[in-house]
Amino acid sequence: MKLSLMQENLARGLQVVGRAVSSRATLPVLSNVLLRTEDAGLKLTTTNLEIGITSWVPGKIDTDGALTVPARLFADIVNSLPPGERVDLETDGADSLRIRSGRFRAHIKGIDAEEFPAIPAAGERPTTRVSQKVLKAALGEVAFAAASDESRPILTGVLTRFAGDRMTLAAADNYRIAVKTIDIMDPVEERALVVPARSYTELARILADTDDPVDVVLAPAKNQVLFHVDGIDLITRLVDGQFPNYQQVLPAGHSTRAVVDREDLLKATRLSALIASSSANVVKLTVPPEGGSTVAVSANAEIGDNEGEIEATVEGEGTSIAFNARFLTEVLQNVDRDQLALEFNGALSPGVFRPVGDPDYVHVIMPVRTAS
């Protein structure tokens, strides 16, 4: 293998695939990036066996070939080279790589490309396409709600359900749930899969703020899904198991509704969290009966207490409900609208958060039971 690339193209490609490199790899080759010449450039591939990312970098090929080299070291070297310079790569035997750029030369040891796991490529026709911008925003509103601990593996995934020309994303961690439905460009037969939330977080980084589509390929293998944007493939394994029936826990009605400014509520919650975080991190929302014009956000702990008021439009009964401040903060940070409707059904029933003007998103947080 012998080829030349521009430093900035190679550096960008390595940055994209770097996210899938295992930090604590059981197989040494998983710490490496696979370099393989393909068409008119270099294909970079990394995997941690859950997710695989491939990026194509344009370049001038002299001879074809393939090799894996330590991903972190290779990226660090390339990043340190001056931008705008040409980088020459050449294999030296079966398992080492020579790097030349201007007056700089390096030689790093790698592992034979044959040892790298096979990663399926997009190749096939996409199952459907989704606006990158729309999917990126939806993932931002949903993926954070997935469970981070592995005690219920299914909850570390995001339910991804296709039906007709709509796609529903749902994530839950047993205390909260976020659901968003978006349009897709090509209708799909009804189908549901559970994608690891970590994979979606990586996908969101790769997606651009553009209406250009991302291809979704459900075909390659039953237990995988592949996303393709220009020059980049992301393939992820799916989470096995049955996602809990979340529709069952979405409240059907409410006895209290308050419309508030998202930013106001976020600020008041953060202020209360300063007190709340000293103990159980619980903040309380107090909504007055219909006609009231403020919602109180308060915390009460050994170290002290506080209360803030924000403007609100209230309908229905007055109520008081307590939440973990982290769950509250996270939904307020991640929802992409200025106004939020809070819908409650007393202190012990799920609290519902709906962005005003977006009927396709709902977020539910289970309250914290405080002393009766």
Place this chain on the structure above:
Amino acid sequence: MGGRGSEPMSTEGAGTGRGAGGHPGEPPVRVARAPTILHVDLDAFFAAVEQRDRPELRGRPVVVGGAAGPESRGVVSAASYEARAFGIHSAMPIRTAMALCPVAVFLPVDGRRYVLASREVMAILGRFTPVVEPISIDEAFLDVAGSEALFGPPESIAAAIKLAIRAEVGLTASVGVATTKLVAKIASDLRKPDGLVVVRPGEEAAFLAPLPISRLWGVGEKTRLALADFGVRTIGDLAAVPPDALRRRFGEHGAQLAERARGVDSSPVESPQDAKSISHEHTFDVDTSDREEIERTLLGLSEGVAARLRAAGLRAGTVAVKVRDSEFATHTRQRSLPEPTDLAGPIWRTSVELARPLLRGIRVRLLGVAARNLREPLQLALFTGEAERERRAVEAIDAIRKRFGPRAVTRARLLQGGVPEPFERDPDRRPGARGAGDPQA
């Protein structure tokens, strides 16, 4: 006294497993200070409540405990002073008591009325200082430092407390006033009933010296006999033994004895609000090694701890058991739970496992179950499983008990043995963290 009474237990801070008494590691240097620690002890408590409520019993020997009858295998929980004149004392088999005084009135234990009276008394104590540490159903420590400006010197406060308990609850109490819990407790016991004994600062050792060593915490029958080998009969004798000799003979316990003999006790009065744990303890009328009785008692204690966790909206991350043997040697073990809980089941199972290795070859005097590492109020879950159904059942039971009394629903296993209601430190007040959303907080 109800039952045999219980030993002073400090309300334990998180993670510390110390038993009664002082910190052995601390130097016995104490700045002389005002005697602001009071020990208030109700006189012949159970029997006194019965005599209060049934005037015809006043002046007569009254014995409370077990099931009466010549075949009874129960023991005396409390004896009125009239009954004590016949030689009846608590922990004595009912049969023996009946033989000593056939004309005495024998009554079963009516825990509910005693708990009510106890709460009234504790409420009175709380008027004089916020620092009240109830240590059993009928006794409490108070630290009145800072209350003098309102209520006068400690002995006046002690007199006012006695007066208030008599006027408002209709019971008599004995009070000891001293600079330490250790001395205050011994002082309250000295002139029962209706006594008031003040030990001035600097006079602790002299006050203790003539008393028999059995009055000291931590001196059981074995220790008493072992000390007799040293020629020690009084606390003064004990104070004269070089601490090193005691340490060599009794180890760490010896070092504690040496301090206590001089009246040194650095443990502060701790009110339950400061508690970083919730614990229930039970002192057996008669020391036991019966496995069934021990497990049943642990179940009763676990139920009590769990109910208070739920009332406080907290969950326990750690369960601890305390086992005290007939020699007053106290052992504690604790274990973290895989998942914090406020249910009796997991607390009980853990406490039984923890207690098992501590029970070998001993007779148990006292058992305690503590919930520690108290966690946030309960975060409700979206996808409810088995645990949530159990919770709902338990909550329904809590509601029934609240309305119809603590015995309205009970575990079948607790029916057979007549385990007394676990002593509640202060069932209506939340310990520790006040959570947001608590309407009372």
